[in-house]
Amino acid sequence: MFVDIIDGVIGWFHFITSLLAMLSGAIVILNKKGTLFHKRVGYIYVVSMISLNVSSFFIINFGGFSVFHFFAILSLATVLGAIIPTVRRVKNWFHYHFYFMSWSVVGLYCAFWAEVGTRFVDNMRDFWWMVALATGVTAFIGAKIINKQAKKLKLK
Numbered sequence: 561m562f563v564d565i566i567d568g569v570i571g572w573f574h575f576i577t578s579l580l581a582m583l584s585g586a587i588v589i590l591n592k593k594g595t596l597f598h599k600r601v602g603y604i605y606v607v608s609m610i611s612l613n614v615s616s617f618f619i620i621n622f623g624g625f626s627v628f629h630f631f632a633i634l635s636l637a638t639v640l641g642a643i644i645p646t647v648r649r650v651k652n653w654f655h656y657h658f659y660f661m662s663w664s665v666v667g668l669y670c671a672f673w674a675e676v677g678t679r680f681v682d683n684m685r686d687f688w689w690m691v692a693l694a695t696g697v698t699a700f701i702g703a704k705i706i707n708k709q710a711k712k713l714k715l716k
Contacts, residue, residue, distance in 0.1 A: 574615040581608040585665040609639045631671060638664040655715055666702030670695040
């Protein structure tokens with residue numbers, strides 16, 4: 561049953577914040593940039609991603625610190641790399657914001673496949689191949705979308 565694959569309060573918090581991040585991230589990516597709507601949904605994304613990443617450190621699936629925790633640190637860095645230059649309005653802030661935030665969303669969707677794998681693939685050999693293939697395809701599609709948007713925004 562679905563409820564059995566999520567363990568405890570931290571697991572549920574992580575799951576809910578991940579859904580919120582996936583939804584708000586997709587909305588931001590697919591809508592016009594710079595609007596009040598973009599900013600409001602963007603802040604929902606940022607808060608949900610920070611919450612999601614912090615909660616991941618309280619989830620132990622492989623006996624301690626794992627590759628997933630490393631990617632949570634990387635994910636947190638991309639979110640901060642997108643939001644700090646934006647808030648501080650540093651030189652070229654939009655360039656930093658666009659690329660870091662875009663890759664943050666792509667990374668979130670890549671992480672989704674790893675999460676699916678940990679819940680539904682029993683054989684570790686099959687797990688790593690499934691995650692690598694799904695992540696690679698997701699990153700490839702994400703790169704195509706990011707490059708198309710960057711050209712449209714005259715960042716390339």
